[in-house]
Amino acid sequence: MLQKKVCLLGAFSVGKTSLIQRYVNKLFSEKYLTTVGVKIDKKQITVGATDLSLMVWDIAGEDDFTNIRSAHLRGLSGYIVVIDGTRQNSFNVALALHERIKTELGEVAAVFALNKCDLKDQWVINREHIRTLAQLGYPVIETSAKLDQGVEEMFMGLARQLVPENSKA
Amino acid sequence: MLVTEALDSDDAIQQTKPQNPPATEHLDALEQLRVLLLGADYQTLSDLRQQLLDRERYSLHVAEVISEALTLRAQQDNSLAEALSSTIETAVSRSVENNPSRLANALYPVMGPAIRRSIQEVLQQALETFNYLLEQSLSLRSLFWRFDAWRTGRSYSEVVLLKTLVYQVEQVFLIHRESGLLLQHAVSPQAISKDPDIISAMLTAIQDFIRDSFQVSSDNSLKTLQLAELTVFFNQGPYATMAAVVRGNPPAELTTTLTEVNEQIHRQSFYFLKTFQGDTAVFKRCLPLLERCLKTQLRYTKKFPWLAILALITFTGAGVWWSYQYYQHKLIAEQALSVLRAEPGLVVVGFEKTSEGYQYEILKDPQAREPATVIQSLQTMGLPLKLQTKPYLSLEPEFVLARAKQILQPPAQVKLSLEEKALVVEGQATPSWQQQLMHTGALISGVESLEQSKLQVIDPAAEQLAERLRVLVAQIETLRFSFSSGSSALENVQEHAQQATTLMLDLLKTARLAGKMPQVSISGSADETGSEFTNGRLAKERALAMRDYLLEQGVPAVMIAVPKPDNGHRNERSVHYQVDLF
Numbered sequence: 001m002l003q004k005k006v007c008l009l010g011a012f013s014v015g016k017t018s019l020i021q022r023y024v025n026k027l028f029s030e031k032y033l034t035t036v037g038v039k040i041d042k043k044q045i046t047v048g049a050t051d052l053s054l055m056v057w058d059i060a061g062e063d064d065f066t067n068i069r070s071a072h073l074r075g076l077s078g079y080i081v082v083i084d085g086t087r088q089n090s091f092n093v094a095l096a097l098h099e100r101i102k103t104e105l106g107e108v109a110a111v112f113a114l115n116k117c118d119l120k121d122q123w124v125i126n127r128e129h130i131r132t133l134a135q136l137g138y139p140v141i142e143t144s145a146k147l148d149q150g151v152e153e154m155f156m157g158l159a160r161q162l163v164p165e166n167s168k169a
Numbered sequence: 170m171l172v173t174e175a176l177d178s179d180d181a182i183q184q185t186k187p188q189n190p191p192a193t194e195h196l197d198a199l200e201q202l203r204v205l206l207l208g209a210d211y212q213t214l215s216d217l218r219q220q221l222l223d224r225e226r227y228s229l230h231v232a233e234v235i236s237e238a239l240t241l242r243a244q245q246d247n248s249l250a251e252a253l254s255s256t257i258e259t260a261v262s263r264s265v266e267n268n269p270s271r272l273a274n275a276l277y278p279v280m281g282p283a284i285r286r287s288i289q290e291v292l293q294q295a296l297e298t299f300n301y302l303l304e305q306s307l308s309l310r311s312l313f314w315r316f317d318a319w320r321t322g323r324s325y326s327e328v329v330l331l332k333t334l335v336y337q338v339e340q341v342f343l344i345h346r347e348s349g350l351l352l353q354h355a356v357s358p359q360a361i362s363k364d365p366d367i368i369s370a371m372l373t374a375i376q377d378f379i380r381d382s383f384q385v386s387s388d389n390s391l392k393t394l395q396l397a398e399l400t401v402f403f404n405q406g407p408y409a410t411m412a413a414v415v416r417g418n419p420p421a422e423l424t425t426t427l428t429e430v431n432e433q434i435h436r437q438s439f440y441f442l443k444t445f446q447g448d449t450a451v452f453k454r455c456l457p458l459l460e461r462c463l464k465t466q467l468r469y470t471k472k473f474p475w476l477a478i479l480a481l482i483t484f485t486g487a488g489v490w491w492s493y494q495y496y497q498h499k500l501i502a503e504q505a506l507s508v509l510r511a512e513p514g515l516v517v518v519g520f521e522k523t524s525e526g527y528q529y530e531i532l533k534d535p536q537a538r539e540p541a542t543v544i545q546s547l548q549t550m551g552l553p554l555k556l557q558t559k560p561y562l563s564l565e566p567e568f569v570l571a572r573a574k575q576i577l578q579p580p581a582q583v584k585l586s587l588e589e590k591a592l593v594v595e596g597q598a599t600p601s602w603q604q605q606l607m608h609t610g611a612l613i614s615g616v617e618s619l620e621q622s623k624l625q626v627i628d629p630a631a632e633q634l635a636e637r638l639r640v641l642v643a644q645i646e647t648l649r650f651s652f653s654s655g656s657s658a659l660e661n662v663q664e665h666a667q668q669a670t671t672l673m674l675d676l677l678k679t680a681r682l683a684g685k686m687p688q689v690s691i692s693g694s695a696d697e698t699g700s701e702f703t704n705g706r707l708a709k710e711r712a713l714a715m716r717d718y719l720l721e722q723g724v725p726a727v728m729i730a731v732p733k734p735d736n737g738h739r740n741e742r743s744v745h746y747q748v749d750l751f
Contacts, residue, residue: 002447003366005348025364036378040349040370055350055370071377075348077447162447 001051004162005075006109009068010082011093012061015115018145019082023152024056038072045155047163054159073101078109078158082143085116085123098136109161110138113154117142247440300474335466336417341459342369343434343452344410345445349373352409352445352452355459360414372412376403406431408442413462420466430458498552502527505544505554512543514563526553534563536571562614569615576613577606583624592616595623634683641676642748645669645689650715652742655699657710659718669746670722677728680750690730690747691716697740715744 008016017039024041043054059072073079081097084090094112101108112133114125133140139157143150204211220226242249264272311329318328339360343353351369356362376391390410394401400419404411404427411431415423434455435442441451502522509517509529514537519530531540540556541548548554562572570587579585583596592610603626610619650665652658659666673689680687693712695704716729730749 001449003350003449004447005350005370025367036371036374038371038374038378040367040374042364042367053366055348055366057349057370057374069377069381071381072374075345075350077348 001053002163003053003055004077005057006054006158006162007057007059007073007076007079008082009059009079009094009097010061011084011087011090014061014082014084014087014090015145016061016082017058019113019115019143019151019154020056020058021145022148023155037069043155045159047156047159050163052159052162054155054162068097070104073104076105076108078111078162080111080113080154080158082113082115083125085114085125085142086119088124091125091129095132109158110136111154111158112136112138112140113143113150114140115143115145117149118144118146246443251440296474296477300477334417336415336419336423337465338413338415338419338423338463340365340414341462342372342410342412342414343455343459344369344373344412345442346373346405346408346410348445350445350447350449352442352449353455353459355456355463357463357465359465360416369412372401372403373410376410402427404428404431406435408439408445409434411459411462417466423462423464426462426464430462434458498527501547501552502554505529505547508544508547509540512538512540513565514538514568515540515543516561519557523555526555528555528557530557531559532561533558534561534568536568536575537563564615566615569613573610573613573616576609577602587616588620590615590617591620592618593623594619594621597625597627600626600628631683634679637679638676638683638685638750641672641679642750645672645676645746645748648672649741649743649745652711652744654696654742655703655707656742657693657707657714659714662715662718666718666722669719670724673719673724673728676748677725686751687728688730688749688751689728690749691719691744692747693744694741696742711742711744 008020010016020041020043024043026041037060039058041056041058043056045052045054057072057076059068079101081094082090083094098110101110114130116123130140141150141154141157143154145151207214220230239249261272314328314332315325318325321328337357337359339357340362341355342351342365344350345352349370349372351366354362354365354369356365375394379385379391380389390405391403393403398416400415402413402415402419402424404413404424409431411427411434413423413427437458438452438455502520505527506517506520506529509515509531514534516532517529518532519528521528529540533540540558544554544556562568566587569590570585573585573587573592577585579594580596580598580602583594583598583602586593586595592613594606594610598606603621603624606619606621606624610616648665648669650659650662650669653660673687676687676689691712693708693710693715695707695711697704699707719729720726
């Protein structure tokens with residue numbers, strides 16, 4: 001059993017918490033997010049022969065008023081950046097966050113989740129945006145909390161990067 | 170300087186390799202160039218190369234520095250321990266396989282005291298717990314607590330814990346400082362633990378939150394969290410944080426304990442903490458250390474465990490007393506068994522211990538003593554010895570003889586004895602007894618034949634009859650009736666006749682009883698006066714007169730014989746009688 005700290009990041013109200021809430025073991029209520037600024041859940045997943053226990057730090061969304069505390073990012077092994085397809089700002093925040101982590105912690109495992117794919121007709125994120133993300137070299141997965149779509153793939157996409165190469169078989 | 174040295178070396182090379190084959194000329198040129206460039210160092214270098222290639226020389230060289238190298242590396246980090254651990258494990262297991270006693274002997278001085286101390290601690294703890302439970306279950310206070318539990322609907326143990334608890338360390342977390350991941354977790358058996366992985370991360374997040382919110386330097390960290398009766402203590406190490414969840418009022422030394430344990434964990438697992446990549450399996454060995462922190466302090470002073478010791482003594486005493494009683498009873502029962510076995514006429518066919526006591530199944534000859542009497546002296550101990558008796562006939566000579574005596578009831582003059590299964594009868598006995606002997610003697614169990622050659626049979630009734638006859642005969646024969654001179658007339662005869670008649674009738678009756686027939690001859694006699702003829706006639710007349718008179722009186726004629734003339738010797742005027750029995 002391998003334990004890994006992963007962070008769920010993204011702009012304010014992109015649907016981070018809603019996205020994972022059906023897929024994780026919860027102990028704390030949502031109000032922790034607004035009080036402490038972080039809520040921790042657990043996601044157990046198996047990659048090949050390796051059992052992984054992901055401690056998912058759901059960190060309050062970042063916007064002009066809320067900055068993600070560096071302390072929360074310490075020791076993380078990977079992160080999921082959630083982007084709201086209907087909001088351009090969330091895309092910009094995602095890129096900024098990714099840059100910040102790269103600067104602070106170096107290269108770590110990451111996944112980009114394009115959320116709210118049930119509202120694709122309202123998306124402002126276009127192919128160009130997606131290509132930009134893909135060029136960063138990390139999986140880009142379309143998700144929807146409403147339709148229960150893409151969440152397992154999102155976790156799996158991250159977990160695959162966390163398991164050492166030789167034990168993936 | 171460099172040039173001269175190079176030249177010197179060149180000479181040396183020239184001297185050592187005078188006959189190089191022409192095919193390797195360009196190689197020699199290269200060598201020469203090397204010599205020119207490196208000078209004296211070339212020799213040293215080739216020597217060093219030689220040393221590396223020569224296995225023996227290289228080993229010698231390494232042997233000189235290997236200890237120092239190991240010491241130096243061990244000071245730097247723990248990688249040496251990790252690298253050697255599998256080798257050492259294999260070596261130890263090999264050693265155990267080859268010669269287990271060697272390792273056992275080496276470990277003996279360490280293992281012995283450790284095991285003893287561990288056992289002592291466990292015993293001490295068990296005794297204290299037992300004592301505490303005894304106290305609680307017996308005291309008035311415990312009754313009150315039970316009432317309290319009933320009243321509030323809580324479990325009794327919960328109430329006891331609440332009333333007696335000073336503090337309890339419920340959980341201890343070992344948390345990776347950087348990532349907040351849980352490395353190890355210990356929980357007390359009474360406490361309820363929710364998902365410790367998540368709590369561990371959240372505790373770290375809360376620490377970060379407080380540190381960030383109140384702008385304290387990153388070196389400072391949260392020491393305690395407190396909510397009502399619950400406190401969380403933190404101890405920060407360089408790589409791991411320990412968090413202890415305590416209910417109640419914890420003592421100051423708990424913080425020291427946490428620090429010590431954290432330090433020890435850092436010492437023990439420094440390398441793994443430093444290089445932690447999410448694999449928590451290696452921290453299993455920290456669990457005993459964490460468990461050391463799970464302390465509970467109850468609100469009762471440690472007293473000398475009087476109650477427990479008293480209970481222990483009582484139980485032991487009862488056990489000893491029971492064993493003693495059991496042993497005593499067994500001894501008595503076995504003694505009774507041997508006494509019963511030794512008793513003649515009793516055969517013990519069964520002996521067992523039942524829930525009601527010891528039971529004996531006995532066969533008893535009617536002549537033998539009662540088994541209860543035999544073991545009377547042993548019965549006084551209050552031990553239930555149950556006797557079940559069934560009758561049987563013993564063929565032992567003494568019992569055969571006793572049986573014969575009981576059945577035959579021999580008269581005092583008879584003596585019975587047994588010779589080779591033959592009943593020997595001696596002495597005097599009546600015919601009726603002899604008849605009984607003949608009938609039943611041979612039927613007595615154990616008697617096969619009768620030996621009665623020495624038995625004299627005597628009939629007392631016949632003897633008596635004969636005696637009576639003798640008396641009657643004598644009485645009759647002494648009877649005399651006197652006549653007047655020269656007369657045969659019976660004068661005043663009544664008295665004589667009555668006496669004679671009575672005696673004769675009696676004689677007849679008695680003789681008949683003895684199976685005989687009496688005959689009474691009446692003889693007359695005369696005095697010497699007168700002639701012989703007259704006297705003869707007179708004598709005959711007198712006898713006849715008496716005969717006729719007696720016949721008249723009722724004497725049966727059959728027993729009166731023809732009167733005989735007197736023989737003449739008598740000089741008297743009388744009749745007399747002579748009795749004959751046929």
